[in-house]
């Protein structure tokens with residue numbers, strides 16, 4: 001019997017088929033969620049409402065999530081912290097990474113420190129940032145900075161090192177000086193990779209901020225998550241999760257949109 | 271230099287001056303490129319070339335194209351990169367590499383290089399790629415643009431259609447035209463080409479050969495062309511260096527008639543083919559000798 005072509009190993013279905021597959025999976029999960037949380041009384045449900053809310057409860061809870069829990073303010077607070085911490089990390093780590101990638105001695109010198117920074121677990125950075133910066137806004141911003149800067153530095157340096165020698169050789173035989181090579185060859189040719197790294201790291205930073213916000217945040221998406229759990233309002237907790245997911249997707253779509261404009265010479269944008 | 275009626279190959283002992291200079295008159299002739307007992311041993315301990323000695327004299331009005339032939343791995347690229355001053359080939363382990371009478375110290379725009387791999391800068395349009403060297407030199411923007419457009423035309427591209435294209439929109443032949451224009455616009459004294467047409471189809475290849483001959487004469491540059499095609503070397507070259515392997519050195523240096531008709535025409539003529547066959551016999555003989563010797 002011939003295997004179904006769609007199920008053949010590594011066979012790539014057409015885009016509509018792939019989209020349909022994703023859609024079917026979502027419907028199945030929603031259906032399972034609905035069935036497991038439906039019932040006339042709490043006792044009749046397979047999963048108790050105190051453990052996990054039903055889809056209807058999440059939707060009904062949404063207006064109060066916005067009004068009573070200040071969802072919009074929470075989004076603004078979280079994004080603000082990420083922008084500050086991540087922006088600071090970009091400002092510091094990208095120039096250093098460019099230097100480390102261009103001048104191998106500096107790169108070799110930075111290597112062990114960078115490795116140390118990248119191996120500190122996020123779980124350890126949290127108490128460390130509290131220790132160093134207290135419990136205010138500064139701690140949240142610095143937490144994001146410390147968590148992302150070593151990676152931004154490392155990946156930037158790697159992108160610069162990854163520019164093939166033949167481009168540098170070509171530039172040299174066309175009369176380029178060292179600073180010409182850096183400004184006109186290394187940085188522009190590494191930029192698409194650096195941008196892709198920024199895009200991926202921003203997604204991670206946005207996830208990290210919730211961690212910092214479970215400690216004395218006063219506002220922010222992580223704060224809303226924790227308060228919802230403490231007050232026994234699972235419908236707010238789950239509703240916020242959907243908001244976070246949609247937000248992360250939206251931001252990434254924005255990055256992708258600008259990628260096309262910034263790098264028209266890149267053939268693939270996927 | 272020679273009439274094309276008979277296969278005219280003049281083997282010369284490796285290292286002898288190209289033009290027959292009668293006793294001791296060498297002081298007045300400057301050399302474009304001069305290798306004296308040049309050897310290169312890489313960090314790996316492998317000796318790629320040894321005792322390479324040759325000179326290409328600067329004869330006003332007669333710009334030579336030197337074809338370099340030899341088996342794979344015999345050090346052809348090593349020689350070109352030594353002339354260019356590119357690491358890790360530069361500096362030579364032994365001997366002296368001189369360009370225009372001075373020892374080579376670093377790469378410079380006086381020695382253009384066209385690589386086999388495509389090296390167009392992806393983020394620059396055709397026009398901006400060609401203007402790269404002028405930009406480094408500090409040529410004003412409007413002058414740069416004018417020169418770049420000039421050269422787009424000279425290498426057989428279309429200003430309207432191609433000037434604003436990015437490299438990923440170009441065919442292999444177009445990319446090598448851009449690479450050639452990018453080098454020639456700087457009017458280098460020496461042009462180094464490492465199998466530049468290796469990846470092109472025969473028709474494009476003929477066209478590029480003719481363009482190379484015409485344009486290198488126009489900018490008055492001495493060309494070193496490394497190629498695996500004996501036809502190409504014999505057609506384009508005024509002189510051939512045939513390298514032997516392990517460690518690489520020049521085993522045969524010969525003068526051949528300069529190209530005076532289009533590649534597509536000349537490369538079909540019996541006289542031309544006679545020369546190609548003689549060179550082929552020679553190269554194969556060298557390879558045999560090479561094998562017997564090791």
Ligand SMILES: Nc1ncnc2c1ncn2[C@@H]1O[C@H](COP(=O)(O)OP(=O)(O)OP(=O)(O)O)[C@@H](O)[C@H]1O
Nearest residue numbers: 312314316318341342343344345346347348349358
């Ligand atoms: N950077 C390097 N380090 C060590 N060995 C090298 C290096 N570059 C080249 N070699 C060796 O030196 C020898 C000559 O290399 P080269 O590239 O000059 O040969 P080639 O004649 O250009 O060969 P091909 O026709 O295949 O391009 C080869 O055996 C190669 O392996």
Ligand SMILES: [Mg+2]
Nearest residue numbers: 346347348464
């Ligand atoms: Mg080579």
